Amino acid sequence: MAATVDAGVDLSDLEFWARPRREREAAFAALRERDSPAFFQELKMPFVKTGAGYYALVRHADVVEASRRPEVFSSEPSVTGVADLPRYFARYFGSMINMDDPRHAEIRRIVSRAFTPRVLAKLEEDLAAAATEIVDDLLRDGPGDFVGRVAARLPLQVICDMMGIPPMWRPRVYEATNAILGIGDPDYTGGREFAASGVTRTGVLFGLATAMAAGYELNHMAMKLARRRRVRPGDDLISALVAAEIDGESLTDQEIGSFFILLVVAGNETTRNAMTHGLRLLTRNPEQRELLMADFDGRIGGAVEEIVRIATPVIQFRRTLTRDHEMNGHRYRAGDKVLLFYNSANRDAAVFDDPDAFDITRSPNPHVGFGGPGPHFCLGANLARREITVMFRELFTRIPEIRSDGPADWLYSNFINGIKRQDCAF
């Protein structure tokens, strides 16, 4: 086992993730300067099987190589978190994101057609109509929380439409996905008093129980929809999942349920943060906003990529070494865990000039905000790009003076760079 080196910080310490953002960015910049990747011990938690520790991959080159070589850097047994998913969790959260090919590819193929640019182009009118309604409502209700009034609405509506989730269930879908990815945040794990107890037995038990209850509820919805679609198929993704056969076998209920959960969580909990970060970035960088407005259609593509690079809504995913392997001068052993810190790779000066600057004309912009190149590259990247583009076009054309107002209420998380509330003014 590698010894913990004195990296000057401890990424496993939950307090680190509550520190001011500039401090955290400086810590990652220092980690990128090291000759070898830093090794961190895992936080010991009750009820969770923890291992020895993990290497932090903080450089762009390392994150790209680990993403591109799945035969060495495996997504099994799980990518979400350093600890392996407890068995009772895998039932709801053990989907294709935690699998290697060929099973991963077979499952991804069932829905991937729905996410191609050509198929998404057909959604364009629906997206535009939804964005118009959102801005109508904002103008009617006036300034207030941008997350609730704008950023959360379009992604929720789109993913629920794609899955065939009835409108009545949608507020619960939203609450459940928030609870799952807000697992360490006091607002989602049942109150500040529990969060204050941190990694005590009560705190951890509460977090796990909240996420499990949310998983149970979403799974229950998936099973109900699946039963309906078996009798009366539609053109939604649940119908595609229940009709799919791999080697003559249908997907199991567990596979359908966990795939459903993966899609609604990923569809909901990422793009809304990108939009909110986008409003903040365009507010703090008025010259970039002017550039964008001078040629919206010509520059929005670059602006979206730059927002995703700077914001990096998903901070990290994990890989596990299948065998001994040398990468960029360091020898990893079979069984080692590595965390791919996309936030850090996206600020790597070896790849990005002036990496802290928000520059919507940056080109090329090989950021890894949607993951590195490889089989797990974000399935929803094109959808997210379309959603942000359509929403921002409607917003900035009809309310050109809209801006973020005051500080953000940040999600407390080492996984999602989330914003719970952000006021806007106009």
Ligand code: HEM
């Ligand atoms: C700005 C928004 C988004 C960001 C930053 C983001 C980020 C990511 C990242 C970093 C991965 C890589 C996982 C890995 O390599 O292990 C990923 C995978 C994935 N994303 Fe996204 N995502 C976004 C939007 C979406 C949307 C809208 C959906 C819609 C359903 C989605 C669905 C998925 C799925 C299903 C995977 C797993 C792919 C696989 O394992 O093959 N994402 N995403």
